[in-house]
Amino acid sequence: MVKSRAVRRRALGLAGCCTAVLLALSGCSSDSSSGSAGAGSTGSASSGASTSSASSASSTVSGTVTVFAAASLKEAFTTLGGRFEAAHPGTKVVFNFAGSDALAASIVAGAPADVFAAASPTTMKTVTDQGDAGTPTTFVRNQLEIATVPGNPHHIASLQDLAQPGLKVVLCAKEVPCGAAAQKALAAGNVQLTPVSYEQDVKAALTKVELQEADASLVYQTDVKSAAGKVDGVPFPEAASAINDYPIATLTHAPNSAGAQAFVALVESPDGQKVLTDAGFLSA
Structure with a gap:
């Protein structure tokens, strides 16, 4: 009888051990499953971040x-x-x-x-x-200004002074914006003159004065400023009627x-x- 009870105790103990092992394995499986879901979630977030990063990279200015x-x-x-x-x-x-x-x-x-x-x-x-x-x-x-050689040796003080005899004046070609503005300003000042040359852009007109191949030119005030020391600038009121957008x-x-x-x-x-x-x- 005693022996039978001992056998039953051992059997019950073994069953308890097996149950504990099974429960532990079940817990491990649950944890593993939960970890997989977390990993999947992380992977999804990473994929979203990657997509966002790629989208940001594609919108970055380059080239x-x-x-x-x-x-x-x-x-x-x-x-x-x-x-x-x-x-x-x-x-x-x-x-x-x-x-x-x-x-x-x-x-x-x-x-x-x-x-x-x-x-x-x-x-x-x-x-x-x-x-x-x-x-x-x-x-x-932008608006026009008279550019003269340094020191303004011809004492140009107005738009009208550009018409004085013997003065070499350069203008931009009439079809370019600085030339069209010059024609408006000259008309506003009732000034008629024959330039020694028409240049294809304002920098070319300015260069003629810088090289002292001309005594004066009608250029933009920005050009006079950029050429500081190489030309003198003379503002004139008629320029207000020929401002370029x-x-x-x-x-x-x-x-x-x-x-x-x-x-x-x-x-x-x-x-x-x-x-x-x-x-x-x-x-x-």
């Missing part, structure tokens, strides 16, 4: 941004180009500075570019009329549309506007 800009914007836009590249590592801004009419003609003819910044709404219209640019916005304005637009077939939008945003930002007004441009 080359090609900007066609009026010659008078050269100094200010070169500064902005450097800032753009610093803000977007790995990007490169390539500029084509020339007369706005020549740039507009190139764009219409299919020249690849991302942004067009013109020195007048008329030249911008050449591009928008062909559907080659988005809606432009005016980002700055400068429009900017992203191009319809821009190879780098994200870069184009980012560059225009920089130009229109407070930082961009400060660079431009520091260069002598008027706020739009």
